[in-house]
Amino acid sequence: MTQPLFFSIIKAHLLLFMIISQILPLLSAFFVLGLGVLILSKSWRSALNVVFFFLSLAVTIWLYGTYRMFVSLTTDEVVFWDRFIYAGVVFVPALFYHFSVLFTERKDRRQQILFSYLLALFFLIMSRTPYFVNDVFRYEWGVHTKAQFWHHLFLIYFTIFIAFLFTNLFKFYRRTNSAISRTQAKFVIMAFIFLVFIGTLGYLPAYGIAVYPFAYLSGVFFVVILAYTIIRHRFLSIRVIFKRGSVFLAAFLSTAAISYCFNYLLVWQFPHTPYFQIAALVVGLLVYQPLQRYFSSLANKYFFSDIYDYQEVLKESSRNLTSVIELPAVVNHVLESLNNPFQLEKIGLVLFVNNQPSAHYVKSNGYQSSELSFFSDNKFLQQQLLSTNNVLLLDEIKFILNGSLSTETTKQWRKLRSELMDFPIDVCAPLFKEDQLLGIIFLGQKITNDGYSDEDIKLIDTVTNQAAVAINNALLYEQVSNFNKELQGKIAAATLDLEKANKQLKVANENLQQLDQAKSEFLSIASHQLRTPLSGIKGYLSMLDEGDFGKLPKEAAKIINELYLNSDRMSRMINTFLNISRIEAKRFTIVAKECDLLAIVRSSFEELKLEAQKKQLKYHLDVPRGTIKLKLDEDKVKDAVGNYIDNAIKYTPSGSIEVRVFAVKKEVVIEVADSGIGIKQQDINFLFEKFVRSSEVKKISTGGSGLGLYIARKVIEAHSGRVYVKSAGLGKGSIFGFALPLK
Numbered sequence: 234m235t236q237p238l239f240f241s242i243i244k245a246h247l248l249l250f251m252i253i254s255q256i257l258p259l260l261s262a263f264f265v266l267g268l269g270v271l272i273l274s275k276s277w278r279s280a281l282n283v284v285f286f287f288l289s290l291a292v293t294i295w296l297y298g299t300y301r302m303f304v305s306l307t308t309d310e311v312v313f314w315d316r317f318i319y320a321g322v323v324f325v326p327a328l329f330y331h332f333s334v335l336f337t338e339r340k341d342r343r344q345q346i347l348f349s350y351l352l353a354l355f356f357l358i359m360s361r362t363p364y365f366v367n368d369v370f371r372y373e374w375g376v377h378t379k380a381q382f383w384h385h386l387f388l389i390y391f392t393i394f395i396a397f398l399f400t401n402l403f404k405f406y407r408r409t410n411s412a413i414s415r416t417q418a419k420f421v422i423m424a425f426i427f428l429v430f431i432g433t434l435g436y437l438p439a440y441g442i443a444v445y446p447f448a449y450l451s452g453v454f455f456v457v458i459l460a461y462t463i464i465r466h467r468f469l470s471i472r473v474i475f476k477r478g479s480v481f482l483a484a485f486l487s488t489a490a491i492s493y494c495f496n497y498l499l500v501w502q503f504p505h506t507p508y509f510q511i512a513a514l515v516v517g518l519l520v521y522q523p524l525q526r527y528f529s530s531l532a533n534k535y536f537f538s539d540i541y542d543y544q545e546v547l548k549e550s551s552r553n554l555t556s557v558i559e560l561p562a563v564v565n566h567v568l569e570s571l572n573n574p575f576q577l578e579k580i581g582l583v584l585f586v587n588n589q590p591s592a593h594y595v596k597s598n599g600y601q602s603s604e605l606s607f608f609s610d611n612k613f614l615q616q617q618l619l620s621t622n623n624v625l626l627l628d629e630i631k632f633i634l635n636g637s638l639s640t641e642t643t644k645q646w647r648k649l650r651s652e653l654m655d656f657p658i659d660v661c662a663p664l665f666k667e668d669q670l671l672g673i674i675f676l677g678q679k680i681t682n683d684g685y686s687d688e689d690i691k692l693i694d695t696v697t698n699q700a701a702v703a704i705n706n707a708l709l710y711e712q713v714s715n716f717n718k719e720l721q722g723k724i725a726a727a728t729l730d731l732e733k734a735n736k737q738l739k740v741a742n743e744n745l746q747q748l749d750q751a752k753s754e755f756l757s758i759a760s761h762q763l764r765t766p767l768s769g770i771k772g773y774l775s776m777l778d779e780g781d782f783g784k785l786p787k788e789a790a791k792i793i794n795e796l797y798l799n800s801d802r803m804s805r806m807i808n809t810f811l812n813i814s815r816i817e818a819k820r821f822t823i824v825a826k827e828c829d830l831l832a833i834v835r836s837s838f839e840e841l842k843l844e845a846q847k848k849q850l851k852y853h854l855d856v857p858r859g860t861i862k863l864k865l866d867e868d869k870v871k872d873a874v875g876n877y878i879d880n881a882i883k884y885t886p887s888g889s890i891e892v893r894v895f896a897v898k899k900e901v902v903i904e905v906a907d908s909g910i911g912i913k914q915q916d917i918n919f920l921f922e923k924f925v926r927s928s929e930v931k932k933i934s935t936g937g938s939g940l941g942l943y944i945a946r947k948v949i950e951a952h953s954g955r956v957y958v959k960s961a962g963l964g965k966g967s968i969f970g971f972a973l974p975l976k
Contacts, residue, residue, distance in 0.1 A: 262296035265289045281335040288328040292428070294321025299435070302376060308369045315378040319360035323387065326394035327353040329425070333398045336421065337405035345397075352390055359383040370441055377438035384439065395429055416684060427451050484525040491520055546574050550696050554703040555766050563707040564596045567700040571676060571693065572598065579656075579677030583609040584704065585670060599677060600656065608652065609673055613645045618663040619670055624690055624697075625661040627653045660685060662693050664701040668824055671701055702768060770800050798843065823866045823951045830861040830870070830973070831894060834903060837874040838892050844882050851889035861894075861901055863973060865952060873948045876941035877905040877969045885909030888966070896975065904970035912960040912967050920958055921946040942969075949973070 269289025272282050298318035305311045327349035334342045359365045365387070366378035399422070406418040431451035437444050495516050550570035557563055564582055572580050579599030583606060586594055593609065595602045608614075617625060630650045634643060653661075660676040674697060679685075685693075774797040776782060778790065785793060838854045845852040881890045888908030895902055912920070921942050946956045949971045960967040 259297065259300040262293045262300065265296065266293040269293070281332070284328060284332050284335055288325070288332055291321035291324045291328055294318065295325070295435075305376065311369050311376050312366070312378055315366055316360055319365070320357065323356040323360060324350075324353045326391045326398075329398040329429075330394045330401075333401035336418075337401045339401065349394055356383070356387050356390065359387075366439065370438055372438060372443035375438070379441070380436075380439040388436065398425065398429075483528040484521060487524050487528075488521045492516055546570065546692060547695060547699075550699055551769050554699055555769065558707055558710050560594070560704070560707040560711050561596075563700075563703050564594075567674070567696070567704070568596065568598060570696050570700075571674065574692065575676070575689065576680045577677050578680055579658075579675075581605045581675045582672060583675070584664075584672035584708075585609075586708075594672075600675065604656075605675060608656070609675075611649065611652070613649055614661065614673075615670055618661065618673065622663070622665070624663070624693055626685060626690070627657075627659045628684060660690075660693065662697045664697055664704060666701060666705050671704065674700070768804075774800060821947065821951070823869065823948075825864045825866050825952075827862055827864050828867045830863050830865065830901060830903075831856050832860070833865070833867060833871050834874055834892065834894055837871055837878060841875065841878045841882060844879075845890060848882065848885070848887070850882065850885060850887070853889065853891045855891060855893040857894065857896075861896075861975075863901070863975070865973075866948070869948045870952070873945035873971065874903060876945045877903075877971075880941060880969065881905045881907040881909065881967075885966075897972070899975050900972040901975055902970055902972045904968055906966065906968045908966040911963045911965045912958065913963060914960075917958055917960065921956055945971070 266289055269286040272289075273286040277283065295318050298314050298321070302311055302314035302318065305314055327346070330349050331346050334346060356365075360383075362383070364381050365383045367381050368379045370377050370379050402418060402422045402425070406415055406422065409415050409418065428451045434444055492514065495512070550566070553566040553570065554563060557566065564584075568580050568582060571577070577599075579597075581595070581597030581600040581602075584594040593606045595606045597605050614625075627650065630646060630653070634646055634650075638646065653659075656675070657677055658675045659678055660674075662674040662676065663670060664672040664674065674693075676685075676693070774793055777785065777793045778797055834856060835854065842852060878890070878892060885907045886909065890908075891906045893904050893906070942956075949956050952973055954971055954973040956969075956971045958967060958969050
C-alpha cells in the first residue's frame with residue numbers, strides 16, 4: 234500500500250510540473266504582448282515604441298508557439314509549431330539591435346539595421362525547410378525539434394547581434410550626461426540580460442540537452458523589470474496609462490474575488506437558495522468604487538507620487554502669479570508651483586535686492602535661511618548661471634568634471650559639488666531680469682528619491698520664467714509703495730513746521746509733486762494687472778495661431794491673428810510707459826552688444842508690414858546689402874525704429890512709406906519718409922518732447938500716447954546719436970530720421 238501511494242504522489246508532482254511548464258510560455262506571452270500593446274497605444278508615431286511593439290510581438294510568437302508545441306501530440310504538429318516559433322525568433326536579433334540603436338540615439342547605423350533585417354528574412358526562408366529544424370526530441374519536461382545546419386549559422390547571427398545590442402547599451406550608459414537616462418539604461422540592460430541569458434536556454438533541447446523550461450520565465454522577468462522602469466524612471470513615457478491600467482486591474486480583480494467569495498459562502502450556507510449570483514454582482518458593484526479609490530491613493534503614495542500634468546501645473550502657476558502683487562505672496566506661489574508637482578524635501582528662494590548679489594530676500598522650506606543666503610553669494614555659481622542662462626543640476630556636475638577643464642576650474646566645480654551635496658541641493662534654477670541675475674531657486678531631493686527628468690527640467694525652466702516676471706513686478710510695486718510711504722512721511726514732516734521752513738518746503742514740495750506724478754504714472758500703467766496677464770494672453774494667442782490646439786477655421790485664424798497684433802501693439806505701449814517710468818526714475822540704462830543694425834531695421838519693417846497693408850499703403854524698404862555691425866541695445870533701438878514706422882503709418886491716410894538706410898561720412902542714417910499729413914514749421918522743434926503732438930495730428934484720432942518720439946530721442950542720444958525731422962509743410966509728407974556713429 235505504501236509503495237503505490239508513494240509512486241502516485243511522485244506522478245502527481247511530475248504531472249504538476251509538466252502542466253506548469255506548459256502554462257509558463259502562455260503566461261509569459263500574455264504579459265509580453267500586453268506590455269507591447271500598451272506602449273504602442275501611448276505613441277504609435279514614436280519609432281522606439283513601434284520597434285518595441287514588434288519586438289514584444291516576436292517574443293510573443295516564440296512563447297505562444299512554445300506553448301502550442303508542448304501540448305502537441307504528433308511529430309508533424311511539433312515541427313509545424315516550432316517553425317511557427319521561428320517566424321518570430323529569426324527577427325529577434327534584428328529587433329534587439331534596432332531597439333538599441335534608437336534607445337541610444339545612434340543615427341549612423343541605418344545600413345547595419347537594414348543588413349540585420351535582410352539576414353532575418355534569409356533565415357525566415359531557411360526556417361521553412363528541413364535544413365533548419367527537423368525530427369523531434371522528446372524529454373521529461375517537454376518536446377522540441379532538432380537543430381540542423383542552418384540553425385547553427387542562425388545561432389552565430391543571433392550571438393553577433395546580441396553582442397551589438399549590449400555594446401550599444403553599455404556605451405550609452407557610460408557616455409550619457411543625463412542621470413535619468415543612465416538609470417533607464419541600467420534597468421533596460423538588466424531586462425535584456427534576463428531575456429537573453431535565460432531565454433536562450435530554450436535552444437538547448439534543440440541540441441538534445443534536456444532542461445526544465447526555465448527559459449520561458451524570461452518573458453515575465455523582462456516585463457516586470459521594464460514595468461518597474463516605466464513606473465519609477467519614466468521609460469517610454471507611458472507612466473500615466475500604466476498607473477490607470479494598474480489601478481483598474483487591481484480594483485477589478487479584488488472586486489471579482491470578493492464577489493466570488495461572497496457567492497461561495499452563500500451557496501455553502503444556503504445550498505438550495507436561488508439568485509445568489511445577482512446578490513454577488515450587487516456586492517461587486519458596491520465595493521468597486523471604494524476599492525478603485527483605495528488602490529489609486531496607494532499607487533499615488535508608493536509608486537506614482539511624482540506624476541503631474543505639465544499643462545495643468547503651468548495653468549495653475551500662471552493663475553496664481555497673476556492674482557497677487559505683494560512680494561511675499563508671489564514668492565509663496567512660486568515655491569508652491571514647484572513643490573506641489575515634485576513633492577520636495579526642501580526648497581528655497583533667494584532674491585538679490587536692488588541687483589546687489591550680497592543683499593538678499595530669502596524664503597525657504599526646509600533649508601536654514603542664513604545658510605542659503607550665504608551660499609547664494611557663491612561667485613562661481615552665479616557666474617555659471619549667468620554664462621549658461623540655464624538650470625544647473627547636481628547630477629550633471631560629475632559629467633562636467635569628466636571634460637577638459639583647467640586645474641582651477643576643476644577645483645571650483647568640485648567645491649561647488651561638495652557644497653550642494655552638503656545642503657543637499659539637487660537643482661539651482663536662475664531667475665533673470667533681462668541680462669541680470671534676479672535670484673536663484675534651490676530645489677532639494679524629491680521625497681521619492683527619483684532624479685529630475687528632462688520634462689521636470691522643462692517645467693522648472695518655464696515656471697522660473699513666469700516667476701521672474703511676477704517677482705520683478707512685485708519688486709517694482711514694493712518700490713513704489715515704499716516710495717509712496719516715504720513721500721507721505723516727508724509731506725507730514727514738512728507740514729508740521731510750515732512757518733519755520735517755508736522756503737525749504739516750497740522747494741521740497743515741487744520735488745515731491747514731480748516724484749508723486751512719476752509715481753502715479755507708474756502705478757496706473759506698470760502694475761501687474763497689465764503686464765503679466767498680457768504676457769499670458771499673447772502666449773495662448775500665439776499657440777492658437779501656430780496650431781498647437783488644432784487647425785483653426787480661416788475666419789477664426791484671421792480673428793486670432795488680429796487679436797495677437799492688437800495685444801502686441803498693447804505690449805509695445807506698455808513697454809513705452811515702462812521706459813518712461815525708468816527715465817523719470819533715472820533708471821534708464823543701455824545694455825549694448827554687437828548686433829546688425831540692418832537686421833533690426835528689417836525686423837521692425839516686417840512686424841509693421843500688415844498694418845501698412847491694411848491701409849493699402851505702398852510700403853518699401855531700401856537698405857544696402859550685407860551687414861552693419863554696431864554696439865547697440867538691440868531691443869531699445871528696435872523700439873525707436875518701430876516708433877518711427879508706426880508714426881508714419883498712423884499719419885499717412887494714403888500714399889506711400891519708405892524706410893531707408895544709408896551711410897554719410899562717419900554716420901549711418903535711418904530715415905522713414907511718408908506722404909502723410911505733414912508738419913507745420915513751428916511744430917517741428919517740439920515734436921521730440923514728452924506728450925507733444927502736432928496741432929494737425931490732434932485732429933486725427935490715432936490712439937497715440939505722444940511718447941514714442943520722446944523715447945526714440947532718449948534711446949538714440951544714449952547711443953551718442955542724433956534725431957531730426959523734415960517736412961515741406963502741411964499735406965506734403967515728412968521725413969523722420971536718426972543718425973548713429975559708425976564707430
